[in-house]
Amino acid sequence: MPGKIPQNPPRSRVAPPFPHQYYRLLQINCAEIAAIIIALGPQEKEKILLRILFVTSEAFPLIKTGGLADVSGSLPAALRNLGEDVRLLIPGYRQVLEKLRNPRILLELQWLPIVGNVTLIAGEMPDTGVPVMAIACPQLYERDGGPYLDPEGREWLDNPLRFGILSRVAAILGSHVSPLANWIPDIVHFNDWQGGLTPAFMRYSGAPCAKSVLGIHNLAFQGNCAEEWVEKLGLPPEAFHIEGLEYYGQLSFLKAGVYYADSITTVSPTYAAEIQTPEFGFGMQGLLATRSEHIHGILNGIDTTEWNPTGDPHLFHPYDTEHLDQKQLIKRELQQRLGLAQNADAPLLGIVSRLTHQKGLDLFLECAAPLLARGCQIALLGGGEPLLEHGFWRLSLNHPQQVGVSIGYNEPLSHQIMAGADIFIMPSRFEPCGLNQMYGLRYGTPPVVRRTGGLADSVCDATEASLEDGSATGFVFDLADRQALLNCVQRAIDLYHDKPVWEKIQRNGMVRDLGWNHSASIYRDVYRSLL
Ligand code: ADP
Numbered sequence: 246m247p248g249k250i251p252q253n254p255p256r257s258r259v260a261p262p263f264p265h266q267y268y269r270l271l272q273i274n275c276a277e278i279a280a281i282i283i284a285l286g287p288q289e290k291e292k293i294l295l296r297i298l299f300v301t302s303e304a305f306p307l308i309k310t311g312g313l314a315d316v317s318g319s320l321p322a323a324l325r326n327l328g329e330d331v332r333l334l335i336p337g338y339r340q341v342l343e344k345l346r347n348p349r350i351l352l353e354l355q356w357l358p359i360v361g362n363v364t365l366i367a368g369e370m371p372d373t374g375v376p377v378m379a380i381a382c383p384q385l386y387e388r389d390g391g392p393y394l395d396p397e398g399r400e401w402l403d404n405p406l407r408f409g410i411l412s413r414v415a416a417i418l419g420s421h422v423s424p425l426a427n428w429i430p431d432i433v434h435f436n437d438w439q440g441g442l443t444p445a446f447m448r449y450s451g452a453p454c455a456k457s458v459l460g461i462h463n464l465a466f467q468g469n470c471a472e473e474w475v476e477k478l479g480l481p482p483e484a485f486h487i488e489g490l491e492y493y494g495q496l497s498f499l500k501a502g503v504y505y506a507d508s509i510t511t512v513s514p515t516y517a518a519e520i521q522t523p524e525f526g527f528g529m530q531g532l533l534a535t536r537s538e539h540i541h542g543i544l545n546g547i548d549t550t551e552w553n554p555t556g557d558p559h560l561f562h563p564y565d566t567e568h569l570d571q572k573q574l575i576k577r578e579l580q581q582r583l584g585l586a587q588n589a590d591a592p593l594l595g596i597v598s599r600l601t602h603q604k605g606l607d608l609f610l611e612c613a614a615p616l617l618a619r620g621c622q623i624a625l626l627g628g629g630e631p632l633l634e635h636g637f638w639r640l641s642l643n644h645p646q647q648v649g650v651s652i653g654y655n656e657p658l659s660h661q662i663m664a665g666a667d668i669f670i671m672p673s674r675f676e677p678c679g680l681n682q683m684y685g686l687r688y689g690t691p692p693v694v695r696r697t698g699g700l701a702d703s704v705c706d707a708t709e710a711s712l713e714d715g716s717a718t719g720f721v722f723d724l725a726d727r728q729a730l731l732n733c734v735q736r737a738i739d740l741y742h743d744k745p746v747w748e749k750i751q752r753n754g755m756v757r758d759l760g761w762n763h764s765a766s767i768y769r770d771v772y773r774s775l776l
């Protein structure tokens with residue numbers, strides 16, 4: 246693949262004259278930087294153009310398994326809209342190299358652990374034009390299967406190498422000895438465990454480096470592996486220590502990130518507090534608590550162009566707050582597609598989700614009988630744990646007119662369920678942010694959610710008071726148990742049959758500002774505070 250790509254030397258960026266509206270920081274020494282920053286007034290500081298390397302293992306629309314891809318597709322674009330200079334670094338999976346716009350060879354990096362050389366391919370995101378650098382290394386990334394799992398759903402055995410290389414390349418590009426001398430970032434924002442070794446490589450490189458920010462999207466995935474990987478990946482043995490990379494006798498990519506990053510962000514304010522407690526900390530709560538003052542909870546935005554009921558290419562009937570009746574047509578098509586009874590009045594409960602214990606859908610399965618007895622329908626799209634897949638399959642076989650199940654990944658159907666369902670179900674045991682509940686709000690499909698993480702921060706429970714003041718957008722319950730969930734869904738169904746109130750709740754959610762503008766500016770403040 247890289248052989249077919251036209252060679253194109255790195256374009257040098259013409260530095261603006263100094264002083265200027267924008268200043269480049271890293272091509273002058275630290276004392277000069279400090280002197281300039283102190284001399285700048287608040288308004289001038291605002292105008293400093295940041296160079297941000299955004300390191301991710303997935304990004305929509307190049308490749309997606311979950312919410313990280315959505316954020317990686319939309320946050321960098323929002324930061325660019327604010328005027329910042331962001332580039333993405335991502336493994337060169339086959340899909341990425343195929344979808345990249347205008348791909349060209351940028352440079353070759355040598356002396357990497359085990360693999361030797363990799364090629365950096367430059368290109369742009371197909372939709373937003375955000376610049377991307379993909380690491381082409383066919384032996385690591387160009388395989389059948391997913392980014393993390395093989396076609397049988399097992400973790401790739403060489404994941405430590407695959408994402409060790411991602412981290413290592415990020416650290417090289419984030420250092421002042423980077424071969425990409427005309428684009429040295431101020432900030433390396435790496436995400437989840439897959440980028441976790443980045444600040445460790447930076448620390449042990451001996452070179453001056455960019456500031457590092459770890460974005461935690463889900464603490465449950467930690468990238469823990471055998472100690473032998475420390476040496477294999479070229480990290481010094483002394484780094485394998487409780488004050489470093491070691492986590493209960495293993496190398497932990499995520500712990501390395503938490504330990505060495507200059508700053509830590511996570512995807513909602515509530516989750517930022519939750520991860521410092523034993524219930525949600527997955528064993529890292531103690532370390533996270535010691536880093537408390539460096540942790541920032543910033544609620545994710547959504548891509549309001551991609552998720553827009555007035556212009557969604559996956560829907561035949563666009564709608565907005567004034568044309569909610571169009572939703573009925575989409576509901577009918579969805580019923581047809583899933584083989585459900587064409588019943589306009591049956592409350593249609595939608596689910597789009599990874600099927601894992603985290604998402605609490607086992608609790609929903611336990612509630613299904615009374616809900617079906619009440620005349621509800623269920624439309625589920627998802628995949629994951631076999632027990633849950635079978636549970637929903639069985640339910641649909643027993644109630645074909647009321648339960649439609651599609652196992653697998655299907656982007657168009659996810660939009661159609663979001664628009665065609667009446668109520669969106671998301672009873673997660675924990676949820677760092679969650680995007681689907683926000684898509685539900687935007688599509689006039691009020692969500693039923695558990696009060697945790699980003700669900701607590703984005704959905705306002707319909708109570709007398711919130712209905713009165715116009716803030717009610719959905720239905721929230723506290724305990725992760727069957728009865729609490731069932732009561733909450735029943736509450737939603739009661740109001741669903743009260744059309745004027747229901748439409749009010751739909752409209753409240755649809756007009757909420759769910760885009761990235763506000764949150765992107767908070768990210769920018771975090772980056773600036775590090776410089
Ligand atoms: P998580 O990242 O924990 O899976 P989020 O709610 O943050 O959960 O994001 C999930 C994203 O993945 C959403 O964009 C959702 O629509 C999408 N998604 C999940 N499962 C599927 C599926 N089976 N088909 C299509 N999209 C899916």
